[in-house]
Amino acid sequence: MKLHLKVWRQKSGNRQGHLVDYELDNVSPDESFLEMMDLLNEKLIEKGEEPVAFDHDCREGICGSCGMVINGIAHGPKAAVTTCQLHMRNFKDGDTVVVEPWRASPFPIIKDLVVDRSAFDRIIQAGGYISVSTGSAPDANTLPVGKEQSDLAMDAAQCIACGACVAACPNGSAMLFTAAKAAHLGLLPQGQPERNRRAVLMINQQDAEGFGGCTNIGECEAVCPKSISMDFIARLNRDVLVGTIAGAGRVEA
Amino acid sequence: MYVMTLHRSSIGKKIIMAVTGLIWVGFVLLHMYGNLKVFLGPEYFNAYAEGLRTLGAPIFGHTHLLYVARLVLTVALVLHVWSAYSLTQQAHHARPSNYIVRQKVQANRASLSMRWGGVVILIFLIYHLMHLTWGLPVAPGVFVQADAYHNLVNGFHFIPATILYLLGVIALSFHLYHGVFSAFQTLGLNNQNTETSIKGAALALSLVISIGFAVVPLSVVAGIVR
Structure with a gap:
């Protein structure tokens, strides 16, 4: 053709x-x-x-x-x-x-259709660590994870950080990406101790990178190649709300 | 008091917008309900208007609670508009140059008109206050402070005002449909299982509010309320 x-x-x-x-x-x-x-x-x-x-x-x-x-x-x-x-x-x-190309100021164009998406890496870095013991692998079933819970965590973990959510969002927001990355750890027991702190730190970095805010329009979900649901955005909002009110990430006596 | 740091992040601003928006949804519902008393006649309607001033008596003084409500609503409005403005600026900085070809996939009209729809509502609100609360000379006829019924009937005989009111109500219904759903999503109270019911409730609410408001000026124009 x-x-x-x-x-x-x-x-x-x-x-x-x-x-x-x-x-x-x-x-x-x-x-x-x-x-x-x-x-x-x-x-x-x-x-x-x-x-x-x-x-x-x-x-x-x-x-x-x-x-x-x-x-x-x-x-x-x-x-x-x-x-x-x-x-x-x-x-x-x-x-x-x-x-x-993707159009968003945190994704500067390098050449033609190639954009620099390292802002995504910095959002993930800002999220920090999860508390997992190193050393030999733990015995199976010492840490039970519900089937539904692990399925949901896997749905979130499917995010390949392609940036289509940012490209499609009229606000140039990275919320679907950040939400998926925060959720796949926050849904599992291993990710609980730092859950709210991680959400707050990641959203702060997202704002600092110059992404816009979410207006719940749903264009991100519609174009996501992995069909990641906006439910994770609601979850991130909840974690950020709880984390902010509790002063998560602050170390004070 | 870390709640005071909410305004720093984009999600915090949206939470402020959601909470202040829900305060206004409550007010708008009560306001619409109160307006419908106009169909019960001038005495009943004026007694309701006076009742708002004597609310909480004898514990609270004349108009005291009314001013508390006005203060809460004003603060809520300022915070709502401020967070909307701030997030709009952030969004414009994030997407300074737009696509040459742009197609929406699942966004609806209501969700895409939140910003300028909000501006229409704000303009309407200011006119409405000048017209029927402060009695400023923005429409012909005499404004009588103690006769809310007369002011209402007289006010809607001025057709440009009626048209502006109807536009305001249409803008409000669009704003509420997406806004109420959006508030639940922003507060983290939504997921795929609740989305249909929340959107359905938001649609019902915006229809009830817009019809409940529109029926009053339309009845005046039609001569049902005189």
């Missing part, structure tokens, strides 16, 4: 970017979106032009590297998939496809 592409090109973070039109022929419906981008880049290289820079790694939807806003939706029109798992059969012959 034939596609009219409009791709965001930006030489570097401090240069102006703009959409550039490309016509791409012979796109197979079985290709992934990234393979289509590869095809475009091969054509650009043949013509002696600079290829489009974009992030990618595993190409099987688990690493969280790739991510593009495709026709105004983070990770494109198909729900619950990353850009690499989005196949060209979701588009029609002759479609115009607009490709833009």
Whole structure:
């Protein structure tokens, strides 16, 4: 099939970017979106032009590297998939496809479609440690964890930190990410001692990085490739409320 | 007293917004209920208006409790608007340049109109106070301090005021639908099992409040209340 592409090109973070039109022929419906981008880049290289820079790694939807806003939706029109798992059969012959990078000031553009998401790493670092004894593995069943509880923790732990929630949020908020990261520890017994403190520290870092606040619109949940629920945001709100009132993280006599 | 540090984080600001918003939801419900007494005639309605001033008598003096309520509502309003403004600024800094192509996936009209809807409500509120509480000359006719019924009927015969009131009520119903749900989510009292019932209750509340408010000016215009 034939596609009219409009791709965001930006030489570097401090240069102006703009959409550039490309016509791409012979796109197979079985290709992934990234393979289509590869095809475009091969054509650009043949013509002696600079290829489009974009992030990618595993190409099987688990690493969280790739991510593009495709026709105004983070990770494109198909729900619950990353850009690499989005196949060209979701588009029609002759479609115009607009490709833009994640847009948020805490995610500065490095080049073209590549953004710097290290703000996410700093939010996780701010959360700190969990109190687990090192040494030999504990006996099985010394610390019982309910099945529902562990399932829920795994749902939260599915977050691959791709940043689609930030890209989709009209406020540029990272709440779904932060909530998932706080919840997968806060739901398990091992994460209890620092639970509220972790929530407060992570939200403080999120604010400091320049992300916006949550208005409970739900766009994050809708584009999340791992279908992480906004329930975790409610949970984070609760932990931050309790943690703030209790002065969590403060050491005082 | 770490509760005083809530205003520092974005979630804290949202908690302030949720709590102050819920205070106003309570007020708006009572206000709507009180307004409906207009259908019982001038004596009954004016007695209700006077009753608000003598609330808590003989323990509390004339208008004392009324001023306590006004103080609480004013503080709540200031905190609500301040946190909304502060979070709006934060959101604009987080997304200074928007997408060239933008599609919403599941956001609804109510959730996307919270900010400018809030501004419409604020403008309406100021006009409403000038019009029917302070009796400032913002509409034709004579304002009689002790005759709330007369002021109401006279006030809604001025059609531009009636239109502004109806716009205010529509903005309020949208604001409440998302706002009430949002307050529960922000206070951490929502999950997938409760979401449908909370949204249903928020919809019912916003419909009851908007119909309950709109029916009064419409009845005046239709000549049912005269």
